[in-house]
Amino acid sequence: MGTLWEALKKGNTSSATAAIGNTGLAVVKGVAAAFSGSGAMFASAMHSVADAINQGFVFFGSVLGEKKPTPRFPTGFGRVINLFCMIAVIVVTIMAYETIIEGFHLLKVPAVATHFWLNASILVLAIVVDGYVLIKAMKEIIHEARVDAKGWNIVPLSFRNVGRAAPPTRLVFYEDLVATLGAVLALVAVVLTQFTSFTIFDGIATILIGFLMIGVAFRVGYDNMVGLIGVAAPKEVETRVARIILDDPDVTDINRMRIVQEGRFYHVESYIELRPGLLLSVADDIKFRVRDSLLKDQDISDVTLGILEDNGIIDWEPALAPDASGREKSR
Numbered sequence: 001m002g003t004l005w006e007a008l009k010k011g012n013t014s015s016a017t018a019a020i021g022n023t024g025l026a027v028v029k030g031v032a033a034a035f036s037g038s039g040a041m042f043a044s045a046m047h048s049v050a051d052a053i054n055q056g057f058v059f060f061g062s063v064l065g066e067k068k069p070t071p072r073f074p075t076g077f078g079r080v081i082n083l084f085c086m087i088a089v090i091v092v093t094i095m096a097y098e099t100i101i102e103g104f105h106l107l108k109v110p111a112v113a114t115h116f117w118l119n120a121s122i123l124v125l126a127i128v129v130d131g132y133v134l135i136k137a138m139k140e141i142i143h144e145a146r147v148d149a150k151g152w153n154i155v156p157l158s159f160r161n162v163g164r165a166a167p168p169t170r171l172v173f174y175e176d177l178v179a180t181l182g183a184v185l186a187l188v189a190v191v192l193t194q195f196t197s198f199t200i201f202d203g204i205a206t207i208l209i210g211f212l213m214i215g216v217a218f219r220v221g222y223d224n225m226v227g228l229i230g231v232a233a234p235k236e237v238e239t240r241v242a243r244i245i246l247d248d249p250d251v252t253d254i255n256r257m258r259i260v261q262e263g264r265f266y267h268v269e270s271y272i273e274l275r276p277g278l279l280l281s282v283a284d285d286i287k288f289r290v291r292d293s294l295l296k297d298q299d300i301s302d303v304t305l306g307i308l309e310d311n312g313i314i315d316w317e318p319a320l321a322p323d324a325s326g327r328e329k330s331r
Helices: 001-010 013-036 038-067 080-108 114-145 151-164 167-195 202-230 233-248 280-296
Strands: 251-262 267-272 300-309 321-322 328-330
Touching: 001 267, 013 038, 013 167, 013 233, 038 080, 038 114, 038 167, 038 202, 080 167, 114 151, 114 167, 151 167, 167 202, 233 251, 233 267, 233 280, 267 280, 280 300
Parallel strands: 267 300
Antiparallel strands: 251 267, 321 328
């Protein structure tokens, strides 16, 4: 039991929080949709069901992704989370299809919604809950991207650095961004259909929520497709790894380097050049010293290094990195 609990604690906290929150929202929204007949509430309930299923899948995928490499799977289980995210994409797509179909039905036969205050109260609750989860996901992005941000700065910086976050965090961010927007849209639809004669907006809002879900499915699907294939690390990570290697006083250059992202971890493969005239035993010690320095980085799970004597040519060209203003500069 203790081992299971330790494994669960390593899972992605954003997806666990989102799964619990959306399960509760799915239940109350479903009840409200059944009582009131509101299409927008139905669409919002479908979205919450999809989010709860997806984020539950993703949480357990993130737990499996933390398993240590084995002789049979020497590179670890990092890409398992990408597979679970792809399953989540299928669920979102099915739910989106059902939502859009319901929206077109409501355009043809507008429903007479009742229980206005019940619907409005639940949608306000949904905005608060989904907004809380969205802010938590933003903070997780800032943490995983190692960006220094406080207060309202986390909002623009989370959008700017979402590509550097772990796959589960990205999925929660995109889904709850759409969930919050969808709840706002559904609330507008409920208000308009209650106080105006523009009843077809219920169907319009339902279709729009469905297309927002399709947008999430495509975005998350693309991110995890490239993750399953094997994607290179972001330039910021490459620069950080290069700096650790070149900080060693006996390393003169990086001959070549490849960094592959596996889930939220990185595998580093590199040939490093050492100062001339070293004994093989000394060069080996340097290699292991550099390897150990890299493995101190919590995002790096595996390092393979080869050693070469300095060839007198600068092989490593530092990547361009943005400065504080967002413009690129050469290091």
